[in-house]
Amino acid sequence: MIIHPDFDPVAIYLGPFQVRWYGLMYLLGFTAGWALGRHRAARPGSGWTPAMVDDFITWCVLGLVLGARLGYVLFYDLPSYLHDPISIFQVWHGGMSFHGGLIGLCVVVWLFGRKYGKTFLEIGDFLSPLAPPGLLAGRIGNFINGELWGAPTSVPWGVLFPDPRAEGVPRHPSQLYEGGLEGLVLFTVLWIFSSKKRPAGSVMGLFLALYGLFRFGLEFIREPDPQLGYLAFGWLTMGQLLSLPMVLAGAWFIWRGYAAKARAS
Known part of the structure; x- marks a missing residue:
C-alpha cells in the first residue's frame, strides 16, 4: 500500500495570489502542445507555419477551458450548479470534462478552418497528436489533488488517499493509469502513425477511437462521480456513455479515410 503524499493543492504562493497545481498542469499541457505543433509545422509540406500554430493554440486554450468547464456543469x-451559479466560475475547485473540452475544440477547429481555409479533417489530423501530453498533465494534476481515484483494491500499489470520501481504504490510482494510456501510449501511437501521410481524418479517427476505448475500459476500475453513480445497467458511468460515441465516430473516420483512398487508387 502507498500513502498519498497529501500535496498542498497550491503550488506557489505569491502574496494574495495562489498558483494551483491543476492550473500549472494545464499550462504545462498547452506548452507541450504548442512546442509539438511548431515542430510539426516545420516539417516540409506540412501546410502550417509557426505563426499559425501560435494562433491556433491560443484559440484552443479558450475553446478547451470553456468547453471543459461547461461540459462538466452540464454532464x-x-x-448543484443551478443551485449555486456563482460556483460555475470557481474553476480552482476542479470540475473539468474531457468530453466538454472536445466539443469546445470542435467549435474552435471549425472557426479556425474558416479563417485559414483549412478543412475540419485537416486541422483535426494536425491537432490530435498534440493533445495526449495535455491529457497526461491533467491526470497528474488529478493525482496531486487526490481526486478521481479508483475502486478499492488489494494490489501492492494501491493508494490510500487522504480525502474522507475515499473511506480510508487503498484504491487504484486510476488517474495514473489514465495518464499512462491516454497520455503516453496514445501520444506514442499517434506520433508514429502521423509521421507518414495518412488518409484525411484517419489520425483524428485513431485518436477518438483509442481515447474512447481507453477511457471506457478504465472506468471499470474508477469510482463513478458520487452525484451520478452508475447510469445504465448498474455498471455504465457517464464517462463510458460519453466515450462510446467517440469510439464509433473514430472508427467511421478511419474507415471513411481509407475507403476514399482505395477509391482514388
Whole structure:
C-alpha cells in the first residue's frame, strides 16, 4: 500500500495570489502542445507555419477551458450548479470534462478552418497528436489533488488517499493509469502513425477511437462521480456513455479515410 503524499493543492504562493497545481498542469499541457505543433509545422509540406500554430493554440486554450468547464456543469453536476451559479466560475475547485473540452475544440477547429481555409479533417489530423501530453498533465494534476481515484483494491500499489470520501481504504490510482494510456501510449501511437501521410481524418479517427476505448475500459476500475453513480445497467458511468460515441465516430473516420483512398487508387 502507498500513502498519498497529501500535496498542498497550491503550488506557489505569491502574496494574495495562489498558483494551483491543476492550473500549472494545464499550462504545462498547452506548452507541450504548442512546442509539438511548431515542430510539426516545420516539417516540409506540412501546410502550417509557426505563426499559425501560435494562433491556433491560443484559440484552443479558450475553446478547451470553456468547453471543459461547461461540459462538466452540464454532464456531471447541473443541479448543484443551478443551485449555486456563482460556483460555475470557481474553476480552482476542479470540475473539468474531457468530453466538454472536445466539443469546445470542435467549435474552435471549425472557426479556425474558416479563417485559414483549412478543412475540419485537416486541422483535426494536425491537432490530435498534440493533445495526449495535455491529457497526461491533467491526470497528474488529478493525482496531486487526490481526486478521481479508483475502486478499492488489494494490489501492492494501491493508494490510500487522504480525502474522507475515499473511506480510508487503498484504491487504484486510476488517474495514473489514465495518464499512462491516454497520455503516453496514445501520444506514442499517434506520433508514429502521423509521421507518414495518412488518409484525411484517419489520425483524428485513431485518436477518438483509442481515447474512447481507453477511457471506457478504465472506468471499470474508477469510482463513478458520487452525484451520478452508475447510469445504465448498474455498471455504465457517464464517462463510458460519453466515450462510446467517440469510439464509433473514430472508427467511421478511419474507415471513411481509407475507403476514399482505395477509391482514388
